[in-house]
Amino acid sequence: xxxxxxxxTPLDFDTDELDRLFDKAGEIERHPRDFxxxxxxxxxxxxxxxxxxxTRLSFETAMLRLGGKVIGFADAxxxxxxxxxxxxxxxxxxxxxxxxxxxxxxxxxxxMVAAAKSExxxxxxxDGGHEHPTQTLTDLLTIRSLHGSLSGxxxxxxxxxxxxxxxxxxxxxxxxxxxxxxxxxxxxxLKVPDYITEMLTARGIPYEExxxxxxxxxxxxxxxxxxxxxxxxxxxxxxxxxxxxYILDKEKLSRAKKDMHVLHPLPRVNEIAVDVDDDPRAxxxxxxxxxxxxxxxxxxTLLDLTEDHMNHGLLKW
Amino acid sequence: xxxxxxxxxxxxxxxxQAGKSLSIYYQLGxxxxxxxxxxxxxARSGKTGKKxxxxxxxxxxxxxxDVLAFIDHNITVNVIKDGEIVEKRSLVLPKEIRDIxxxxxxxxxxxxxxxxxxxxxxxxxxKEIYRCRYCDQKxxxxxxxxx
Numbered sequence: 090x091x092x093x094x095x096x097x098t099p100l101d102f103d104t105d106e107l108d109r110l111f112d113k114a115g116e117i118e119r120h121p122r123d124f125x126x127x128x129x130x131x132x133x134x135x136x137x138x139x140x141x142x143x144t145r146l147s148f149e150t151a152m153l154r155l156g157g158k159v160i161g162f163a164d165a166x167x168x169x170x171x172x173x174x175x176x177x178x179x180x181x182x183x184x185x186x187x188x189x190x191x192x193x194x195x196x197x198x199x200x201m202v203a204a205a206k207s208e209x210x211x212x213x214x215x216d217g218g219h220e221h222p223t224q225t226l227t228d229l230l231t232i233r234s235l236h237g238s239l240s241g242x243x244x245x246x247x248x249x250x251x252x253x254x255x256x257x258x259x260x261x262x263x264x265x266x267x268x269x270x271x272x273x274x275x276x277x278x279l280k281v282p283d284y285i286t287e288m289l290t291a292r293g294i295p296y297e298e299x300x301x302x303x304x305x306x307x308x309x310x311x312x313x314x315x316x317x318x319x320x321x322x323x324x325x326x327x328x329x330x331x332x333x334x335y336i337l338d339k340e341k342l343s344r345a346k347k348d349m350h351v352l353h354p355l356p357r358v359n360e361i362a363v364d365v366d367d368d369p370r371a372x373x374x375x376x377x378x379x380x381x382x383x384x385x386x387x388x389x390t391l392l393d394l395t396e397d398h399m400n401h402g403l404l405k406w
Numbered sequence: 407x408x409x410x411x412x413x414x415x416x417x418x419x420x421x422x423q424a425g426k427s428l429s430i431y432y433q434l435g436x437x438x439x440x441x442x443x444x445x446x447x448x449a450r451s452g453k454t455g456k457k458x459x460x461x462x463x464x465x466x467x468x469x470x471x472d473v474l475a476f477i478d479h480n481i482t483v484n485v486i487k488d489g490e491i492v493e494k495r496s497l498v499l500p501k502e503i504r505d506i507x508x509x510x511x512x513x514x515x516x517x518x519x520x521x522x523x524x525x526x527x528x529x530x531x532x533k534e535i536y537r538c539r540y541c542d543q544k545x546x547x548x549x550x551x552x553x
Contacts, residue, residue, distance in 0.1 A: 175519050175520060175521075176515065176519055177519065177521075194515070195513070196513060196514065196515040196517070196518060196519075197511065197513050197514050197515060197540060197541035197542075197543075198514055198515040198516070198538070198539070198540025198541045199515045199519075201515075201539070201540055202515050202519055202522060202540065216515075216541075217513045217541075218513065219513075219541055219542065
C-alpha cells in the first residue's frame with residue numbers, strides 16, 4: 090500500500106514533484122473538461138477552524154470542478170471544537186467520512202497534528218502565522234505560467250517582509266531554483282528577518298534591500314506586493330511618511346518593464362491602486378485562477394489519481 | 407568526606423552542574439533500571455567548586471545519552487570496564503529532543519491540544535538552535551530555559 094501523502098509546507102514536494110504538479114495544473118487549465126469526473130465519488134472535507142473566504146472557496150471549487158463532493162465547517166463554533174474536541178480526535182472522525190481533508194486552524198502546527206493521526210491525506214490550508222503552502226504553490230504556478238520558468242529572474246518583494254508568511258514561504262520555495270535575484274523593498278521596521286538573509290548569503294544567492302519601490306521597479310521581472318499594516322509601525326508619523334513608498338500606482342508602474350508581472354496574495358487594501366487592475370501586467374486576479382488549478386492538481390496528486398484510476402475508479406466506497 | 411565505591415562495569419557522568427543530577431537521572435530513564443545507580447550531589451570540584459556525579463552500573467550502549475549534550479555540554483562520560491576508565495565519550499547534540507523543553511509560543515498547537523509530545527529538532531548545530539516541530543519557534547540552547 091502506498092504511503093499516505095500530506096502537504097504541510099511547500100517544501101514537502103521536491104522540485105521534480107512540483108514540476109509534475111504544475112504540469113498537471115497546466116493540463117487542467119488547457120483541458121478542464123477532461124477532469125470533470127476525475128474525483129467522482131470522492132469527498133473533500135474542509136475543516137476551517139477560522140473564517141477564510143478565498144482559500145476555503147478555492148478548495149471547495151477545486152473539488153466540485155473535479156466532480157467530487159464537499160463536506161465541512163467554516164468556523165470553529167460550528168464544529169465539535171466548540172465542545173472541546175481535540176484536533177487529533179476530529180481528524181480521526183473526518184477520516185471515516187471523507188477521502189481528503191483541507192484544514193485551516195489558528196494554531197501553528199495544527200495540521201501537522203492532524204496529519205499524524207489521519208487516515209486520509211491532509212492539506213494544510215493555513216496554520217496561524219506559520220505556513221500556508223497552497224498559497225506558495227499558487228505563487229509558483231503563477232510565476233511559472235506567466236514568466237515561463239521558475240528560474241532566471243529578478244523578483245521584488247514589497248511591503249511587510251517581516252511578518253508576511255507568504256513572502257517567507259515563497260523565498261524558501263524559490264531558493265531551490267537557479268538564477269533568481271531577490272530585491273526586498275520594505276520600511277526598515279518591516280525588513281525581511283535576518284535568518285532569511287543569512288540563508289541567502291550562505292547559499293550565495295544575490296539579494297538587495299531597499300526602502301523605496303521607485304528606486305528598483307525598472308529592474309524587476311516580477312513584483313510581489315503585500316500589505317503594509319498601520320499597526321506594524323512603531324509610530325503614526327513613520328507610517329504616514331513611508332506608506333506611499335509601498336503603494337503601486339500607474340505612475341510607478343509606468344517605469345516598470347513591459348513584461349513585468351505584479352502578484353499579490355490578496356486581499357488587497359490600498360497597496361495597489363485600482364487603476365492598475367486593467368494593466369496587462371496585473372496578475373493578481375489570474376493568480377487566484379492559478380490557485381484553483383493548483384489545488385485541483387494537488388487534490389488529484391494526494392489522492393494518487395492517475396489516468397488509470399480516473400478511468401477505472403478505485404474508490405474507497 | 408563521603409566515599410562512594412568504584413563501579414566495575416558501566417559509566418560515570420562527571421562534572422554535572424551541581425543540583426542537576428536528579429533531573430538527568432529521570433531524563434535518562436535511570437529510575438526504570440534495576441541496576442545500581444549512585445547519585446552524588448555537591449561533590450567537591452576544582453573547576454567549579456561543586457559538581458554532581460552519576461555512577462551507573464549498566465552497559466552504556468543500552469542507553470541513549472544524546473540528550474546529555476543538550477542538557478549540559480560540560481558533562482564528561484567515562485566508560486568503565488573492569489573498574490577502569492576505558493573510554494571518554496564525547497557528546498553530540500541530539501537531532502531531536504522530546505519532552506525535555508516545552509514550546510512557549512502561545513500560538514503553537516501544543517498550547518491547547520492535550521497529550522502532545524513537545525518535540526524540537528536541531529535546526530542549526532553550530533548555533534545550537536532548536537525549533538519546535540509544530541510551529542518552528544526558535545529555542546537557542548544558550549539562552550535556555552531551566553531544565
